[in-house]
Amino acid sequence: MDNYRARVVDLLLADKLEAKGAVVIEGPKWCGKTTTATQVAKSILRMDEPNKRNTNIQMADIEPSQLLGGDTPRLIDEWQIAPKLWDAVRYEVDIRGEEGQFILTGSAVPVESEEIKHSGTGRFTWLTMRPMSLYESGESTGTVSLEKLFDSPNHIEGINKLDLEKLAFCICRGGWPAAIRMKEKAALSQAFDYYDAVVKSDINRADGVSKNSERVKRLMRSFARNQGAQLAYTTIKNDIIANDTETVNEYTVASYIDALKKIFVVEDMPAWNPNLRSKAAIRTSDTRYYTDPSIAVAALGIGPKDLLNDLNTMGLLFETMCVRDLRVYAESLGGSVYHYRDKTGLECDAVIHLRNGSYGLVEIKLGGDKLIEEGAKNLKKLADKIDTTKMKSASFLAIVVGLGDYAYRRKDGIYIVPIGCLKN
Structure with missing residues (x-):
């Protein structure tokens, strides 16, 4: 074509x-x-x-x-x-x-x-295959290569062309190829059409079992509000029954989510289990994500302006978008993306692990000096916990951000990489 x-x-x-x-x-x-x-x-x-x-x-x-x-x-x-x-x-x-x-x-x-x-x-x-990454859709300049970060370069550079409004639009439009070529209004409608198809028919075809469409909507809304969380079925169940006249049990919730997985609407992120110097217990629950942030947007019934007025929600869905892109890029390198969290509350948003044992630790932040410093602190703390006598040291520590004019390497060695500069 x-x-x-x-x-x-x-x-x-x-x-x-x-x-x-x-x-x-x-x-x-x-x-x-x-x-x-x-x-x-x-x-x-x-x-x-x-x-x-x-x-x-x-x-x-x-x-x-x-x-x-x-x-x-x-x-x-x-x-x-x-x-x-x-x-x-x-x-x-x-x-x-x-x-x-x-x-x-x-x-x-x-x-x-x-x-x-x-x-x-x-x-x-x-x-x-997943929806298109920002590099594939043309929003990322691709000046920073994930593959090259594994070589621990002393210097990276790139100019970020995405501002807050454009990021909000990209989150809501999603990575649907047809939407990339459309004008704004039509592009934003694609995720809602996708969501409607899932609710009305696709989820039923996944396992041949007819499901209550209103219950599916409530489940998907609960899932959307908890992107990036290690969400238990009981939490989703409680969200559903708050407005449900019928009894809902955890088995039903599990069967609905399993159906969504079968049609690749949701893709949980497995936990990463490194060798640690300490005996801190590692949380092994999967982290919940939609395959594309626009599905969460449609489930919540919101748009770009709503995100701009609620930066907390935008930050959560920005994380979903970054996870989508990191999965696309990591896959091309023969790698996978994991999440880390231990009983002390220390966590890392994304661990990119290659087949050769190399890995990079990544925090995802919408932007702001305070959040970036928090992310840097977390990365260093986790890196210090890893027992490098039993496994490799991290190839790189990076903070993927939404806002920020440039990609660069800090004096402490941590890379600041706008998602608008990243590629595989």
Whole structure:
């Protein structure tokens, strides 16, 4: 496509196609999975094409190999509506004995998972796509590379072009590819349309169980108010029952959240467990996040002006946006993003851990000298707690900020990096 915006996962997809017979691209609806796959696919099967959907499903049940013919890599879009295709693809990969044969895309884990007889180990590899980062959407200048921070440079530089109003807009618009090309009003409506689709239908398709849409709204609103928290099901339950005439138990809450995970609306952040000099107990609960901050905005029914009038809420949702971007960038480096918190209350917003054992400690602050100093204090305190006789020292300490004119390295070695300067 002439207007295709390059994505961080483009190179990851190319690498994975060289390594395995089939690549499974997963992620939320509207994040660009099919569009990205189309850039490299040589033939395409759209399983949910309206006038062919029923025929495709029947053929997948009767003679799936008929659907797999075509130039390779062959893209099978929304494969999960016919789960039997999984085993057919696995078999075809075995028979052909070549890499890069198929790309499978979908927005949900298939309900009929019992129809899948084989795990696909050795034949499939997975790639997670998320909504666009600020670097991909063009709001970040990309003058500071996350990868290069792992080399502990003595100097970094970059000019931040995002002010408070633009940050509020980016949070509310989100990283939906279609929204990037739209005017402001239309762009801001995309997250609300996404939210409506989740509430009215998508969450039910995740596990085949019909759910109370008003209860889903209350759950998503509670989830939105508690971004970045280690939120217990009991807390969400109490939020829901405050305005619910029916009894709600923790099992119901868990089942709703599990459904949201299956359709990639929420993505919890696991706890990081380093070797410490002290015996401080580490909290192991996951931290709650939406995959994109705009989902929280829609769940709360607010907009950019509301965020500008409530900087505390803006700070929470800014953190969600930064976590989204850090996940995108870390994934391209073969890394993952974790959260740290111990029983003393010491925490670190994001720990970027690479496969080679290298890691960076990151605090996320909307801006302001006081918050930056608090973040620096936390980073140093955690770095001092780590037992470097049993694991590596942190490659870098950084504070990702929303406001601030420049990216720079402080005298104490901590990097100050505006999110508007960061890339993978």
